Each structure stands twice: as C-alpha cells, then as structure tokens.
Amino acid sequence: MHTGTAASPQHWWRDAVIYQVYVRSFLDSTGDGIGDLAGVRAGLPYLKKLGVDGIWLSPFYPSPHHDHGYDVADYCGVDPVFGDLAEFDHLVADAHRLGLKILIDIVPNHCSSEHPWFRAALEDGPRSAARARFHFADGRGAHGELPPNNWRAMFGGPAWSRVTEADGEPGQWYLHLFTPEQPDLNWREPAVGDSFDEVLRFWLDRGVDGFRIDVAAGLFKHPSLPDSPDPEADERARDSVNPLAWNQPEVHQVWRDWRAVCEEYTARDGLDRLLVGEVSVPTPREHAEYVRPDELHQAFFFDLLSAQWDVDAFRKAISEALTDIAGTGSTVTWVLNNHDQVRTVTRYAGESTEVGTARARAAALLMLALPGAAYVYQGEELGLPEVDDLPDEVLTDPIFRRTGSRLRIRDGCRVPLPWSGQASPFGFTAAGSAARPWLPQPEWFAQHATDRALTDTRSFWHLYRDGLALRRSLPQLGEGTLRWLETEPAQVLAFVRGDGLVCAVNFGLGSVPAPAAGAPLLASGDCPPGILPASTAAWWISDPAATPDTPKTPGNPANPANSTDSTNSADSSKGITS
Structure with a gap:
C-alpha cells in the first residue's frame, strides 16, 4: 500500500504493486534444477528492495505437473518438489516481517485427473x-x-x-477445456463449492493475504452442453471465447460467496483479504461485472497487455478501463505480462530487440503511473526477452504436446531467472549441483543477471525500483484521478495524475517536444529537457515557474499547469533517468 495515495491500510490492494513469482523458475534452494518455496523465501529481501508490496505464488500444490501445477491433486498441501507446509509457513512469516503480502494461486475450474x-x-x-x-x-x-x-x-x-x-x-x-489430465469440475454440484470453502479457510488460517483465481470467468457451463457455434475459434483462442463454457451468469454467486468468506477474516483484524481474478471476457463492461462491491476485489485487465504498440490502442484500453471498471468502486488492475504470455521486450520488438527494450521500458513507466494496482511478472524487472529458440525436445508446455505446434507455447517466458555469473545456471541452482535448470538458459542471460542489474543504474531493475519508490512517495500516484492531455503530434500519449504529475509516452519514430517543461523526474531513457525521444516515457512534476515562453494552444500545452492545479516540487529538477 502506497502511503502517498488514498488507499487505507485496510484496503491495501487498491494501489498495490504485486510481483508474480513463477515458483519453479524463481530460485532453486535444493540443487534439483527446480525452484521452490525456500528459494522464494531467500529472494524476499531482493523483492523488498525492488519495492513491491507483495507476491503472488504460482501453484505449489501436489500435482503430476502435466500443466506445471495447474492440475491440482490436493488443494491443501505442498508438492515435495517445492517443500512442505512448514516451509510455506516460514515463507508467510518472513514475508509479513518484511511488510510483504502473500497471494496464492487457486484453481477452481478444474483439478488433476489424479485428484x-x-x-x-x-x-x-x-x-x-x-x-x-x-x-x-x-x-x-x-x-x-x-x-x-x-x-x-x-x-x-x-x-x-x-x-x-x-x-x-x-x-x-x-x-476438459484444457488437457485430459485437467477434468473440469461441475460447479452445479453443491459439494464442489462446499469443498472450496474449506480450501479457502485452510489457507486463510495459515495467514495468506488473498488469492489469485485461475479461470475466474469459467466454472459454470451451459447446463445442456449444446454444440458451440464456432468450435475452431474456441481452440484457436488462448483466452476464453466459447460463450457456452465461460462467463455464465451463475459464476457471480461463487465470487459473492468467496467474498463473504474473506470478509469474515477482515472483520477479525480490519485487513482485507484479496480476491483477484483471471477474467477473460469480451468487453471491459463485462469485466466490470466481476469487480462489483460484493464480488472480486480485482480482476486483471488484459486489454493493455494485448494492445499493440500504438497510441490509439493504449489510449482506448486505458480509457475503457477507467470508465467501466473504476466506475464499480474497484480500481483497475494493470498487467503487461504473465506466465502465459510472450515477454514484453519481445512482444514490442518490431524491428529489433533494442526497439522492444525501449518500448518495454516506456510501457513499464506508463503502467506504474496509471491509477489503480499493477502486477509485475518475474524477470520483467530484468528486461528479459522471450527465449524463443528452445529445442523441441526440452519443451514442456502441454500446448506443444497437444498440437505439435510452437505457436502460443509458454515455455519461453518461463525459463529460470538468471541471478549471477556468466554461465548457466546463473545462480538459479546451488553452485556445484549436477542438476541443470528445468528449462535451459541461453548464454545471453548473462546480460540480464540480477547482480549486473543491481550495479547498473541504467538497468530495467533501477527503472522499476525508482518508479516504485516514486509511486510510493508521491501523492499523485497510485489510486486517484487521471486527466488526458491533448498533445501535438498525435503519437504522444499524455495525462495528468492528481495535482500536477504528468506522464507522457512517445509512440512515434522520432523525437517530439515534451508536453511539460524542464527535466523529467523519471524517464525510461535519455530524455533532455524539452524533448521526448521516440519509444520513451517520462514523468514530470509541473512547475508554473518553469513555464516556457511558448503559445499555450490546446493542441500544444507547453505546461499542463494551465489546466490543473499543480504542485511545485524540488524533485522536478532532478532529471532522474534510470
């Protein structure tokens, strides 16, 4: 929770920044080549230093791992490959001592065929x-x-x-809407809902701060199971599109019931237990139905993640989210990446990795300036590109096994993190271990290793760290208002947060005049005063005293202080560029 925002300690989730930990790829403490809970525990100081508010753990339950834990065989245990319940309890305790929240992944749509x-x-x-x-x-x-x-x-x-x-x-x-090893549960059978009520209480009693809900728009299927009007589209899509199998109206009562369970625990100590849903639905308006006051607290807004690098696409996604979702009384939950998507640097690359890197840095700074909450997938703070040349024989994604195609496979964003050194395992696995990381790390991971990132003040890591620190300290950021600025040329997206913080992103191919005066407070790349380079985002604190002698036309607002009360800040002259 960011002290400079409107969110109270009780409602910590409204502007929180949560770091997604894909456990098997985070840090291996045992030397078997697979990350584990003890590795996550060892990495907590790193995450605290980065400045996030909490972590979301991918499934660590007992599982045959046909889909790496999303095929759950026991919802109230820990798979031995990841540790045990005692290790989980130590992780929760250590996280709480550091002021970090713990969210765990729960999978209610389907279980393992070995359940x-x-x-x-x-x-x-x-x-x-x-x-x-x-x-x-x-x-x-x-x-x-x-x-x-x-x-x-x-x-x-x-x-x-x-x-x-x-x-x-x-x-x-x-x-089974995923794999044969993941049979869908029938939520029209009361015993299913009763069982998950017990699962929630089991983990809440162990101190978790909330749940990320897998396939939250699923659960209920049309009761007569009729034919789909377009089955081929259902298979081609990664997100939910079959209207007979997803987004059925009955699902909302489940989230009301789960919210009531969380409210019981909130009543004991005044702190919210969070429900954040993976909600893939056609429109922001339908998305908003899941975050009504008595349902989920949050639902990931994927439209920003799926938007092409285009000023109109980004503005449309942001505007619709703020209109439809924030209008429910919730806050928008922004994401740029997760364990199912091509990494941001590669997704934005276009002509080159250098272009993708610049755009990913700019998108990160944009996301952190938006009102609401944000989730950061592990490795994004290192600027990791997708590993897109893994040999077929090492691929583990069931999509590849089921289709024989490399299209849409997810292994490339799940390669274990590089922590240190010049060669694999890059500190991911204990030194001297004979086991290799469960997916091979490329040699170029050395350029992105955490030890290098921490010492390079121009690294992705420092951009995220500085952005998170400012987000916590500036009253304009986190939860609050956003007002668009009209800019010229049109490839610039710019808005004002609160009392005079300006964020602008240049989606074009050339430098343009900056929409605010002076040196930026923080920028995603080199950003001289008065200039906003291509594929660059920057933040300014507007200062009326620094208004340049240029026409203040609606199409070229030299200083946004003309249309909002601004806050003078000594920081506005720092010109920090990470």
Whole structure:
C-alpha cells in the first residue's frame, strides 16, 4: 500500500504493486534444477528492495505437473518438489516481517485427473455421486463413440475424453477445456463449492493475504452442453471465447460467496483479504461485472497487455478501463505480462530487440503511473526477452504436446531467472549441483543477471525500483484521478495524475517536444529537457515557474499547469533517468 495515495491500510490492494513469482523458475534452494518455496523465501529481501508490496505464488500444490501445477491433486498441501507446509509457513512469516503480502494461486475450474475425486468418479461409474462433481456425459452416435458436443480444448484437440468403465468397455466421456489430465469440475454440484470453502479457510488460517483465481470467468457451463457455434475459434483462442463454457451468469454467486468468506477474516483484524481474478471476457463492461462491491476485489485487465504498440490502442484500453471498471468502486488492475504470455521486450520488438527494450521500458513507466494496482511478472524487472529458440525436445508446455505446434507455447517466458555469473545456471541452482535448470538458459542471460542489474543504474531493475519508490512517495500516484492531455503530434500519449504529475509516452519514430517543461523526474531513457525521444516515457512534476515562453494552444500545452492545479516540487529538477 502506497502511503502517498488514498488507499487505507485496510484496503491495501487498491494501489498495490504485486510481483508474480513463477515458483519453479524463481530460485532453486535444493540443487534439483527446480525452484521452490525456500528459494522464494531467500529472494524476499531482493523483492523488498525492488519495492513491491507483495507476491503472488504460482501453484505449489501436489500435482503430476502435466500443466506445471495447474492440475491440482490436493488443494491443501505442498508438492515435495517445492517443500512442505512448514516451509510455506516460514515463507508467510518472513514475508509479513518484511511488510510483504502473500497471494496464492487457486484453481477452481478444474483439478488433476489424479485428484481423489476424479479417481472415485472413475471407480464409481456412471450416474454416481462422484461423477456428479465433474461433467460426465454419454457419447453421441450409435454406440456412444462420438463426443457429447463439438467443444474444443484451449490447449488443442477435443474437449472430451472417453473413459474405460470397470467392465473394460468404453464408457462415458468427461469434459476438459484444457488437457485430459485437467477434468473440469461441475460447479452445479453443491459439494464442489462446499469443498472450496474449506480450501479457502485452510489457507486463510495459515495467514495468506488473498488469492489469485485461475479461470475466474469459467466454472459454470451451459447446463445442456449444446454444440458451440464456432468450435475452431474456441481452440484457436488462448483466452476464453466459447460463450457456452465461460462467463455464465451463475459464476457471480461463487465470487459473492468467496467474498463473504474473506470478509469474515477482515472483520477479525480490519485487513482485507484479496480476491483477484483471471477474467477473460469480451468487453471491459463485462469485466466490470466481476469487480462489483460484493464480488472480486480485482480482476486483471488484459486489454493493455494485448494492445499493440500504438497510441490509439493504449489510449482506448486505458480509457475503457477507467470508465467501466473504476466506475464499480474497484480500481483497475494493470498487467503487461504473465506466465502465459510472450515477454514484453519481445512482444514490442518490431524491428529489433533494442526497439522492444525501449518500448518495454516506456510501457513499464506508463503502467506504474496509471491509477489503480499493477502486477509485475518475474524477470520483467530484468528486461528479459522471450527465449524463443528452445529445442523441441526440452519443451514442456502441454500446448506443444497437444498440437505439435510452437505457436502460443509458454515455455519461453518461463525459463529460470538468471541471478549471477556468466554461465548457466546463473545462480538459479546451488553452485556445484549436477542438476541443470528445468528449462535451459541461453548464454545471453548473462546480460540480464540480477547482480549486473543491481550495479547498473541504467538497468530495467533501477527503472522499476525508482518508479516504485516514486509511486510510493508521491501523492499523485497510485489510486486517484487521471486527466488526458491533448498533445501535438498525435503519437504522444499524455495525462495528468492528481495535482500536477504528468506522464507522457512517445509512440512515434522520432523525437517530439515534451508536453511539460524542464527535466523529467523519471524517464525510461535519455530524455533532455524539452524533448521526448521516440519509444520513451517520462514523468514530470509541473512547475508554473518553469513555464516556457511558448503559445499555450490546446493542441500544444507547453505546461499542463494551465489546466490543473499543480504542485511545485524540488524533485522536478532532478532529471532522474534510470
């Protein structure tokens, strides 16, 4: 929670910056080549120094790891590869001593095919109570040899698999919108909801500060499971598009129930327990329905992440979010990257990695200036590009296994982090260990290692650290208002936060006049006074005394102080460029 903003300690989440930890790729404490909870614990001082408010942990539950933990076999345990419950408790305690919040990932749409519930469903047979917890159905065709409908799995192939019954004969089919090892749960069966109520309380009693909810727009399917009007589109899309399987109205009652559980714990100590949802829906207006006052506190706003490097696309995404989502009383939850997406540097690269680097730095500074909360995926603070040349034989993403295509695979953003040194494992795995990192690290990771980033004041790490420090200390940032500035030329996106903090981004290919006077307070690249270079973002504290003698036309506001009360600041002359 940022002390310079309107958020109270109780509502710490409204302007918090949370760091996403993909546990198996963060830091390996045991030397087996896989990150673990003890490694996360060892990295907490690093994250505290960076300046984030908390961390979100990817799934660490017992799992056969067909989808690296998003196939959960036990929702109330820790997979031995990551540690145990005692280690988890130590992690929570250490994080809280450092003032960091702990969010854990919960996966309610589906479980593992090795979960005891699904094993019982196979054993107990058709129309049993155990099968009612899932979507089992008889097949179509003369002998039930065809799937119950034409739905496609998002990770490739049909969304149905047929089981062999106890008598050895082919039997019913079950629904899995991701992989066959991840059967979808049937939330129309009350036992499912009752069980997750117990899961929430189990982790809240261990001190977690909230939950990131996987596939939060899922859970309920159309009760008659009809054919999809466009099954091929369902399979091509990474985000939820099948209107028969996602965003059903009944899902909102689940979030009301979960919010009520969190409110019980808030009533004990006055601190909110956060629910943040992975909500993939067609429009910001539908997104806003998930963050109404009695439902989720937050939902990731993916439109900014998916926007092309284009001034109109960014402005549209931001404007719609502020209109529809902030209008609910929640705050927008901004993201530029996560464990399912191509890394920002590569996504923005266009002509070259250098261009992608400049744009990713500018986008980071823009995101940190927006009102609301922000989530940062591990490695973004190091400027890591995507590792896009992993050999086929090391790929682990089920999308690759299901489709045989490298399109949309996610291994490239999950390569273990480089911490130090000039060669793999770059400090990720204990020195002297014979085990290699679970995904190979390229040689060029040396350029992005944490030890180098910490000593280079012009690194991505220092840009994030300085931006987070200013976000915490300046009353204009975090939660609050945003007002657009009209700029000339049109490739500049500029706005005012609060009482006179200006943020501007040049989306063009050439330098333009800066929309504010003087040296910037912070910039994503070299930014001389009066100039905003291409692919650069900068912050200024407007100072009426520094207003230049130029016309103050609506299309070229030399000083935004003309249209807002501004705050003088000694910091406005620092000209920090990380």
